[in-house]
Each structure stands twice: as structure tokens, then as C-alpha cells.
Amino acid sequence: MDRAAIIKALSQYDPNFDELKINKAIDFAIHYHGSQKRESGELYYNHPLEVAEIIIKMRLDSNSVIAALLHDTIEDTDLTLEIIDANFGPEVAKLVDGLTKISKIEFIPDHKRQAENFSKLLLAMSEDLRVLLVKLADRLHNMRTIYSIKSDEKRKRIAIETMEIYAPLAERIGIQKIKVELQDICFKILQPEVRESIINRLENIVNNDDLLVNKIIEAISEIVDAKSHNWQVSGRRKTPYSIWMKMKQKNVGLEQLSDVMAFRITVDSLISCYQVLGLIHTHFKMVPESFQDFISVPKNNGYQSIHTVIIGPFQHKIEIQIRTKDMHEIAELGVAAHWRYKQNHHDVTDGMQYKWIRELLTILEQSSDPEDFLQNTKLAMDYDQVLCFTPKGNIIALPKGATIIDFAYAVHSNIGNKCIGAKVNGRIAPLKSIISNGDQIEIITAKNQVPSPAWESFVITGKARSEVRKFIRSQQKDQYIKLGRSLLEKAFKQASIINFETKLNDIYGFFKKKNTDELYYAIAENSITREEVIKHFLPKTSKIESAISKLISHKKKALTLNQETAVPIKGLISGMAMHMAGCCHPLPGDKIAGALHSGTGVTIHVSDCAMLKTYATTPEKIINVTWDTDVKQIPFVSRIKIVTPNEPFSLVTLSSEITKEKGSIRNFKVINKNEDFIETIFDIETYSVAHIEKIIQSLKMQRIIQHIERYKS
Numbered sequence: 142m143d144r145a146a147i148i149k150a151l152s153q154y155d156p157n158f159d160e161l162k163i164n165k166a167i168d169f170a171i172h173y174h175g176s177q178k179r180e181s182g183e184l185y186y187n188h189p190l191e192v193a194e195i196i197i198k199m200r201l202d203s204n205s206v207i208a209a210l211l212h213d214t215i216e217d218t219d220l221t222l223e224i225i226d227a228n229f230g231p232e233v234a235k236l237v238d239g240l241t242k243i244s245k246i247e248f249i250p251d252h253k254r255q256a257e258n259f260s261k262l263l264l265a266m267s268e269d270l271r272v273l274l275v276k277l278a279d280r281l282h283n284m285r286t287i288y289s290i291k292s293d294e295k296r297k298r299i300a301i302e303t304m305e306i307y308a309p310l311a312e313r314i315g316i317q318k319i320k321v322e323l324q325d326i327c328f329k330i331l332q333p334e335v336r337e338s339i340i341n342r343l344e345n346i347v348n349n350d351d352l353l354v355n356k357i358i359e360a361i362s363e364i365v366d367a368k369s370h371n372w373q374v375s376g377r378r379k380t381p382y383s384i385w386m387k388m389k390q391k392n393v394g395l396e397q398l399s400d401v402m403a404f405r406i407t408v409d410s411l412i413s414c415y416q417v418l419g420l421i422h423t424h425f426k427m428v429p430e431s432f433q434d435f436i437s438v439p440k441n442n443g444y445q446s447i448h449t450v451i452i453g454p455f456q457h458k459i460e461i462q463i464r465t466k467d468m469h470e471i472a473e474l475g476v477a478a479h480w481r482y483k484q485n486h487h488d489v490t491d492g493m494q495y496k497w498i499r500e501l502l503t504i505l506e507q508s509s510d511p512e513d514f515l516q517n518t519k520l521a522m523d524y525d526q527v528l529c530f531t532p533k534g535n536i537i538a539l540p541k542g543a544t545i546i547d548f549a550y551a552v553h554s555n556i557g558n559k560c561i562g563a564k565v566n567g568r569i570a571p572l573k574s575i576i577s578n579g580d581q582i583e584i585i586t587a588k589n590q591v592p593s594p595a596w597e598s599f600v601i602t603g604k605a606r607s608e609v610r611k612f613i614r615s616q617q618k619d620q621y622i623k624l625g626r627s628l629l630e631k632a633f634k635q636a637s638i639i640n641f642e643t644k645l646n647d648i649y650g651f652f653k654k655k656n657t658d659e660l661y662y663a664i665a666e667n668s669i670t671r672e673e674v675i676k677h678f679l680p681k682t683s684k685i686e687s688a689i690s691k692l693i694s695h696k697k698k699a700l701t702l703n704q705e706t707a708v709p710i711k712g713l714i715s716g717m718a719m720h721m722a723g724c725c726h727p728l729p730g731d732k733i734a735g736a737l738h739s740g741t742g743v744t745i746h747v748s749d750c751a752m753l754k755t756y757a758t759t760p761e762k763i764i765n766v767t768w769d770t771d772v773k774q775i776p777f778v779s780r781i782k783i784v785t786p787n788e789p790f791s792l793v794t795l796s797s798e799i800t801k802e803k804g805s806i807r808n809f810k811v812i813n814k815n816e817d818f819i820e821t822i823f824d825i826e827t828y829s830v831a832h833i834e835k836i837i838q839s840l841k842m843q844r845i846i847q848h849i850e851r852y853k854s
């Protein structure tokens with residue numbers, strides 16, 4: 142806004158407008174800031190001029206505008222309060238002094254200091270609320286131009302401070318317009334991915350119909366006959382931030398939250414509000430429990446309006462606000478609107494609008510823990526959280542760095558325990574993947590799945606970690622009990638004692654155990670030895686002694702018995718049931734893929750197996766796996782098809798050749814036979830593709846082979 146525009150605007154609404162004074166204030170701003178520049182390179186004095194424009198749009202008095210023009214001069218230039226007092230009077234000097242004091246308050250992330258500073262801010266404002274109004278205008282302009290700040294970190298810090306302190310203050314004094322703009326700028330800086338995903342989803346919901354809002358406005362205007370009453374119907378899509386807040390409050394997804402458009406009907410009188418409400422509710426179905434009458438019971442900040450949610454034109458769920466023009470002004474400008482009406486009242490601290498400042502101050506003074514108080518007063522944003530969606534659109538909040546396993550456990554312990562895979566935004570993702578804001582996550586579970594001890598190394602939430610540990614402990618305990626039992630059983634057998642279980646029932650108490658399971662556990666742990674137990678049932682003889690010493694030599698072996706054979710396949714979750722497909726018989730060396738079956742785990746196929754084509758519509762069930770060459774290879778069955786002449790001893794020749802090449806025949810079947818030829822299938826245990834190739838090569842050397850191939854289905 143240039144000089145002429147400022148003077149013109151003020152002269153139109155401020156009866157105390159003094160052209161000379163305003164001109165002088167503009168001169169001071171330009172002169173004292175001189176050639177100072179902002180980080181953007183722009184001349185500094187443009188900033189106070191812009192702040193003055195915001196103040197003028199709120200239609201505040203001349204002294205507020207002068208304070209806006211001079212708000213940074215004491216801090217940043219040679220200008221002194223005395224000079225301001227001498228040129229503009231004590232009222233302006235006091236406003237500028239208050240603004241200077243506030244500007245020194247830094248909301249550093251130390252909560253104790255923050256609480257102190259917050260109370261200083263409240264004190265400065267409680268003397269004259271115009272200090273806060275100018276401060277908010279200052280912050281608003283700084284936020285509008287925040288992208289000229291190059292440091293990402295600095296932008297974030299400022300956004301956090303704005304979100305925690307200034308947006309809630311704007312809300313408290315009812316300046317909806319500033320609050321909404323501040324929040325949306327901060328949202329963009331602090332949670333860009335979430336904001337982006339909301340905007341994208343919003344596009345889908347309204348079907349990219351840019352005209353939809355206009356069409357609905359027209360339909361509503363017609364129903365309430367807005368034209369002949371000169372009522373205003375307006376509409377907009379809600380801001381991403383307000384939608385986000387609503388989603389969080391209601392714990393629903395965007396698809397469920399269909400009232401993403403808001404409409405307003407501004408009428409001329411209080412009675413008309415209810416008249417319009419009647420028309421709207423007669424024509425459209427109201428959504429139960431959505432109706433609120435803030436005209437009859439205004440909000441604490443003075444806000445008045447009727448809110449209702451209806452299934453509106455074109456079956457869209459929309460919110461409608463109905464209010465008078467005066468109510469609307471207060472809704473947009475809050476305390477600033479009051480100020481406008483009371484321009485000649487200097488006792489601005491009197492109205493109900495300012496009572497909350499005094500109340501806050503009293504609470505703050507009496508509060509034993511100012512940090513707690515501050516936590517409760519700010520509308521904290523969750524910038525150290527990620528928020529993601531379940532397939533149904535419910536929101537799950539997790540700490541930053543959380544993985545898919547953390548998410549699964551946050552949904553339900555059972556989902557976590559049975560988790561075998563996940564789709565993130567429709568794509569298969571590893572369980573270790575770190576969740577980003579706005580991700581939609583679908584967990585794939587299997588009945589037989591159990592938590593893997595490896596999960597403990599990457600989960601970050603307490604819940605996931607403790608559930609995994611709990612499971613591992615309980616599983617270990619089971620294994621120990623089984624092991625202990627089998628060790629004792631063997632020992633009893635070797636000592637020729639029968640009915641060992643009945644006998645143990647008599648003595649677990651002797652070992653201070655509550656039941657036989659605890660005794661088994663102690664045996665497996667070796668905190669009680671088998672010898673100690675057996676001694677209770679036998680007289681000491683040398684025969685027994687030797688039986689016992691034999692046992693001891695076997696102990697080490699027994700303890701290693703329950704170690705599983707490692708699966709030579711990478712990409713599986715430990716504990717996931719796995720078997721080789723019977724159709725294609727994969728061998729180490731084959732390219733392979735896993736197919737998930739709920740309930741039975743994973744089947745490993747050769748990657749070009751025809752069976753995999755049946756998963757074309759459910760690609761999420763296919764997981765990437767490879768052979769683990771670090772693990773000692775175990776034999777797998779492979780299948781070959783051989784055509785030989787129908788003559789005696791053909792099969793004998795074949796089998797002896799296979800055995801010679803160290804293939805072990807598991808099964809064979811004649812699948813076709815005529816006068817001339819026999820077609821046979823052999824299932825052979827082999828260690829690798831190379832191994833079966835070698836067998837095939839040596840068979841090919843035999844005269845009788847007409848045709849031979851590895852058989853894959």
C-alpha cells in the first residue's frame with residue numbers, strides 16, 4: 142500500500158484521522174529504516190507499510206496504523222521512544238514500546254522460558270490489545286513472506302512458534318481470518334506431505350469439479366430466495382489445515398469426512414438467520430448432531446453464527462453457516478471489529494473480549510507448573526509425529542521414524558503379531574520401511590505368522606517392542622519346557638524308571654518349583670541337573686552312576702537339538718511358513734518369487750512359473766525372494782520328464798544313472814505309455830540348478846533317451 146492509498150483509506154473510516162501525522166509516520170519509517178534490507182533483498186521499510194495495510198484492512202484507528210508503521214524502529218534503528226512521544230503523543234509511544242518488548246520475546250524451545258515469555262506477552266497485551274493486533278499483523282506479513290528466508294530450519298522454527306503462540310492468540314481474540322491464514326502457511330511449512338496428500342484427496346472427492354462450489358451456491362441461493370432479500374451466499378473449499386484438524390478430532394478419514402466444502406449465508410437480521418435455517422432444513426436433510434446455534438449461545442471469543450451440516454444439492458454433504466453481517470464482521474475480525482465500534486473508548490480492557498487475558502494471567506501466576514499450563518494453552522501441532530491412515534481412513538499417530546511393524550502394533554497387538562507384509566499407498570513395502578506423513582497403510586496378516594526377534598532391532602514404539610519381547614519370551618519358555626521335558630524323559634528311560642511324569646508330580650515342590658513345567662524349564666536352563674532329579678528315585682549304585690555320566694556327555698548335543706534348520710531363502714520374515722511349489726519345483730540357482738497365502742505362509746515358485754500368472758490381479762501377494770547362498774544348502778525336489786523307447790530295463794538304466802550323479806530319486810511315475818514309447822516323470826532330490834543340469838547332461842549321454850527336460854508344471 143502506498144502513501145496515497147493509506148491516507149485515502151484512513152480518511153474514509155477514522156473520524157480522528159490526521160493527514161499530517163500519518164504522513165510524518167510514513168516519512169519516519171522510510172527515513173529511519175533507510176537502506177536497510179530484508180533477507181529477500183527488498184527494502185526494509187516496505188514491511189511496516191505492508192503491516193499498516195493489514196491494520197487498515199481491519200479498519201483500526203490511526204494510532205494503530207502509526208504503531209504499525211513504526212513497530213520495528215526502536216529495535217532496528219536510531220529512533221527513540223522520546224522522539225516518538227514528542228512527535229506522535231504518549232499513546233503511540235506506549236503502543237510502540239509494547240511492540241518492541243514483545244519483539245524481544247523469543248519462544249525458544251525451552252518450555253520454562255517459553256512460559257515466562259508467554260506471560261510477558263500477555264502482560265504487554267493486557268495493557269492495550271492493539272499491541273497484539275499490530276503484532277499479529279506483523280507476524281502475518283512475515284509469514285506471507287517466509288519463503289524469502291533461506292534456512293529450512295529457521296522457517297520451521299518460526300512456523301512452530303506461530304502455530305503455538307500466534308495462531309491460538311488470533312483464535313482467542315476471534316480474528317478468524319488471520320488465524321486461518323497463519324495456520325495454513327505453517328501447515329505448508331511443517332507438514333508439507335500431509336497437506337499435499339489432503340489436497341490430492343480433496344481433488345478426488347470433488348471430482349475436479351471447479352464449478353461445483355458455484356453450482357451449490359446457485360442452488361442454495363434459489364432455495365432461500367437470496368436475491369430478493371439481498372442476502373449473500375458464499376462458499377469455498379475448506380483449507381487443508383482445517384480439514385486435517387477435523388480428521389484428527391473425529392478420527393475419521395477424508396472419504397468419511399465429506400463436508401469438505403463450507404458455505405455461508407449472510408443475512409440482514411437476527412430473525413432472518415432462523416428463517417433461512419428453516420428453509421434449509423425443509424429442503425435438505427440435516428446430518429444428526431451437526432447442528433450448533435452459536436447465536437443463542439455465543440463462543441467465548443464473541444463468535445456468533447448458526448452451523449448446520451446437510452446433505453445438500455447434488456447429494457454433497459456440506460456445512461452451512463448462517464449469520465448476520467455484523468456477526469460476520471466479528472467472526473472475521475473478532476476484537477478488531479469491536480475496536481472499530483469503540484474507537485473513542487480508550488478503556489479497551491473493559492469488554493468481555495479481554496477478560497480472558499486477565500484470566501490467563503491469573504492462572505499463569507497461580508500455576509505451580511507454568512510449563513504444563515503452556516502445554517495446555519497452545520494448540521500444539523504434531524511435528525514430531527507422523528500421521529498415517531488405515532485402509533478405512535482412520536488416523537494413526539506415531540512418533541517420527543516409526544516403521545510398518547510399529548503401525549501394525551498400533552492398530553492392534555494381533556495385527557502386529559500376525560503381520561507378514563504391507564501395502565503402503567497401494568504398493569508392497571518391506572516391514573522395516575519408515576512411515577511418512579499421509580501414508581495409507583494396509584497390513585497383510587497370516588494366521589500362522591509369529592513375530593520375528595529381528596523386529597526388535599528396528600521398531601521404535603514401546604508398544605511394538607514390548608509385544609515382540611513378550612512373544613519371544615513366551616516362545617522361548619515353551620521351547621525350554623519342551624526341551625527340559627525331553628531331556629528328563631530320556632534320562633528316566635536310560636535309568637529304567639517308568640511313569641516319570643507321575644513321579645515328578647511328587648517332587649517339583651522339593652526343588653521349590655510351582656509345577657512340573659517350571660521344573661522342565663530349570664532343567665533346560667541347567668539350573669537344576671537331571672542327575673539331581675533322578676537321584677531322588679534311585680538308590681546309589683555304580684550302574685546308575687555310569688548311566689548318569691553317559692547322560693552328561695549327551696547333554697551338549699541335546700541342547701542344540703531344537704535349533705531350526707535355516708531356510709536358504711532371503712526376503713522371508715523369520716518364522717514365516719515356507720514351502721516349495723509343487724508345480725515348478727524351484728532349485729537354488731533358479732530365479733524365484735514368493736506367493737503369499739493367508740494361513741499357509743509363502744510358496745516359492747520359479748519366477749516364470751505359470752501359476753504366478755493367477756496373481757495378476759493381486760500383485761501385492763507376490764513377494765521378492767532370493768536364494769541365500771550363505772546358508773548351507775539343503776536338497777530340494779526337482780522334477781524331470783523323460784521319454785524313452787518302450788523296452789525292458791529302460792527305467793533301471795535311468796535310475797542307476799541318476800544315482801551315480803548323486804541324485805536321490807524320491808518318486809517316479811509313468812504318465813504316458815504306448816507300444817513304442819514311455820513317458821516318465823522323476824522326482825529327484827538335488828541341491829541346485831547346476832546339480833540337476835549335470836544329471837540331465839549325463840542322462841542325455843544314454844542311448845535310450847528320446848527326450849529329456851526339467852519339468853515345471
Ligand code: MN
Pocket residue numbers: 188212213279
Ligand atoms: Mn516487523
